[in-house]
Amino acid sequence: MKTCLIVDDSKVIRKVARHILETLDFTVSEAVDGRDALTQCRASTPDVILLDWNMPVMSGIEFLRALGTEPLTHRPKVVFCTTENGMAHIRTAIEAGADEYVMKPFDRETLQSKLQIVGVA
Amino acid sequence: MHLPPRPGARPDRAGQAFARLLEARTGQRLAADRAWRVDTAIRPLLARMGLSHADELAARLTETRDTMLEERVVDALLNQETSFFRDAGVIEGAVEAVRLATAGRRPRIWSAACATGQEPLSLAMLFAEAGGPMPEITATDVSAGAIARARAGVYSQFEVQRGLPIRRLMRWFAGEGDRWTVATELTDAIAWYRHNLVADPMPGGGFDLILCRNVLFYLAPDLREQVLARLAKALRPDGLLLLGAGETVIGQSDLLVPSMRARGFYERVDRAAAASRRVYSRA
Ligand SMILES: C[S@@+](CC[C@H](N)C(=O)[O-])C[C@H]1O[C@@H](n2cnc3c(N)ncnc32)[C@H](O)[C@@H]1O
Numbered sequence: 001m002k003t004c005l006i007v008d009d010s011k012v013i014r015k016v017a018r019h020i021l022e023t024l025d026f027t028v029s030e031a032v033d034g035r036d037a038l039t040q041c042r043a044s045t046p047d048v049i050l051l052d053w054n055m056p057v058m059s060g061i062e063f064l065r066a067l068g069t070e071p072l073t074h075r076p077k078v079v080f081c082t083t084e085n086g087m088a089h090i091r092t093a094i095e096a097g098a099d100e101y102v103m104k105p106f107d108r109e110t111l112q113s114k115l116q117i118v119g120v121a
Numbered sequence: 122m123h124l125p126p127r128p129g130a131r132p133d134r135a136g137q138a139f140a141r142l143l144e145a146r147t148g149q150r151l152a153a154d155r156a157w158r159v160d161t162a163i164r165p166l167l168a169r170m171g172l173s174h175a176d177e178l179a180a181r182l183t184e185t186r187d188t189m190l191e192e193r194v195v196d197a198l199l200n201q202e203t204s205f206f207r208d209a210g211v212i213e214g215a216v217e218a219v220r221l222a223t224a225g226r227r228p229r230i231w232s233a234a235c236a237t238g239q240e241p242l243s244l245a246m247l248f249a250e251a252g253g254p255m256p257e258i259t260a261t262d263v264s265a266g267a268i269a270r271a272r273a274g275v276y277s278q279f280e281v282q283r284g285l286p287i288r289r290l291m292r293w294f295a296g297e298g299d300r301w302t303v304a305t306e307l308t309d310a311i312a313w314y315r316h317n318l319v320a321d322p323m324p325g326g327g328f329d330l331i332l333c334r335n336v337l338f339y340l341a342p343d344l345r346e347q348v349l350a351r352l353a354k355a356l357r358p359d360g361l362l363l364l365g366a367g368e369t370v371i372g373q374s375d376l377l378v379p380s381m382r383a384r385g386f387y388e389r390v391d392r393a394a395a396a397s398r399r400v401y402s403r404a
Contacts, residue, residue: 085278087296090287101287103278103299110282113204117286 002120003027003044007037007063008052008081013104017050017081020108024121034058038066045072048120050111051098053082053089064096077118081106135179139163142182142191143198147263148319148340148348151198159198166197196266200339203236205285206243207334208366211385215363216247218383219256219330222359228256228329231355233318234336235260238271238311239280244332245307246293259324261316272313274303318348327357334365342373349374353389361386 004026006017018028029046031037033055041049053060064078077100080093085103093101100114115121136159140151151158163175172178182190206212219228232241241260248255262268278299281290294301316324318336331352337345352362353376362377363386364370370377370387380388381396 085296085299087291090291094287094291102282106282107279110279113283116209117284 001025001027002048003029003046004048004050004120005029005031005037005040005046005076006050007031007034007055007060008050009033009055010052013052013081017111020111021050023108024112024115034060034063034066037063038070041067041070041072041076045074046076048077048079048115048118050079050081050102053080053084053093061092061096064093064098068097077120079114079118133175135175136160136163138179138182139175139194139198143195146191146195147199147317148344149199149336150339150341152339158200162197163194166193192265196264199264199267201236201264201267202335203239204283205239205281205289207240207284209284211363211366212240212243213247214383214385215330215332215361216244216251218361218386220251220253222361223256223329225254227254229326229357230256230258231324231328231331232258232260233316233331233333233352235262235267235271235332236264237267237276237280238274238308238313239276239284240332240334241271241311242274242303242307243284245310246289249307249310255310256329258311259328260311260313261324263315263317265315268313268315272308274305274308276301276303318351319344323351323355325355327360328355329357329360330363331356331360332363334363334368337364338368346373350376353377356389358389358392358395361388363387 004021006014006028008014009032014030018030021028029040031040035058037049051060051063060080060082078098079100079102080098081102081104083104090101099118102110102114112121139159143149143151160175163178167175167178170178182194219230230244232244235241238260241258245258260271278301281294281301290301293304293307333352337348340348349370353374356362361380361383376390377387378390378393380386381393
């Protein structure tokens with residue numbers, strides 16, 4: 001089973017994403033902000049990370065940059081998942097190292113499609 | 122064992138009239154397990170017309186014989202589901218096969234029953250990214266509404282997030298809020314027009330590749346055989362036909378066979394026979 005870490009400060013989003021990911025056969029863990037996510041990645045690196053942009057402690061972009069300097073066992077795929085839907089934001093995320101980008105709101109098909117594109121589903 | 126009839130599982134009289142209209146116009150049959158679709162599918166049209174019941178719409182159709190109205194009903198009932206890079210590997214394989222077969226020459230491709238255009242646009246993206254001659258792409262659908270949307274090239278946020286990698290969104294689309302407009306470089310490279318596979322003459326000239334995916338499945342078998350025969354004739358002698366995942370020509374057509382050179386594609390039986398004769402005469 002593939003593993004996915006959901007990083008989002010919204011409990012509702014985490015719950016929705018978890019539900020979808022579990023129906024797609026993922027083992028899911030959750031982090032409430034970038035710093036929490038980084039700690040979890042050090043302990044056990046997931047196959048893929050679903051990453052929110054705006055979070056109180058360490059934003060998605062800051063997390064992504066920090067992740068790049070971590071000596072991890074493998075590089076997880078990173079799918080940004082945010083309400084920001086402007087091209088400038090998308091470009092910033094991709095340049096910071098994200099593999100894919102989901103604009104909220106998303107549904108099961110969207111998430112599945114993006115996970116297939118990064119090769120984990 | 123007797124099960125009580127499920128309410129709404131069978132279309133009522135109005136529903137049956139709509140289904141008959143759909144079949145008469147497009148050959149599409151509503152499978153019994155999808156009969157519920159009539160109700161759901163027709164509801165937005167009823168709302169737009171300010172009607173409260175499907176019977177009123179059915180009555181109006183019988184009274185007026187209004188072909189525009191008939192068309193709107195048919196459009197509402199057609200399953201137009203599609204996505205960018207649907208069965209991604211297959212689309213990439215199709216582009217590879219065509220590039221190989223047409224080296225140096227401008228390929229001719231027909232995306233038949235292209236719905237809102239995501240399929241031909243996916244092909245155009247791959248060709249544009251690969252460089253070399255842009256193929257001549259013809260894209261058709263029986264639904265005038267779908268073709269108008271395709272030609273406009275404007276997609277919802279939901280649509281651009283199905284199958285389309287983000288880097289391709291960045292490269293080929295401009296966004297405004299949740300509306301995404303595809304580059305005219307791509308839409309203009311495609312000739313869009315309305316075409317009914319079961320009734321209209323096939324576009325001529327011979328195609329290197331015809332994609333006809335996820336549409337023949339719902340035709341009655343005899344009609345499907347006729348369409349396949351006409352598709353075979355629309356291919357160049359060495360052209361390839363691509364059907365949807367789970368669709369086949371086997372047992373449906375004497376004129377087409379699975380291709381030996383391109384897995385997953387079909388080709389004309391006369392070409393396949395000629396190719397094997399060449400192999401035998403060499404041996
Ligand atoms: C499910 S969509 C498939 C779209 C696309 N080929 C794909 O695979 O993603 C089926 C399309 O076939 C079109 N269609 C149905 N009957 C047709 C006919 N007789 N001639 C041409 N197009 C037809 C519908 O309007 C619809 O857009």
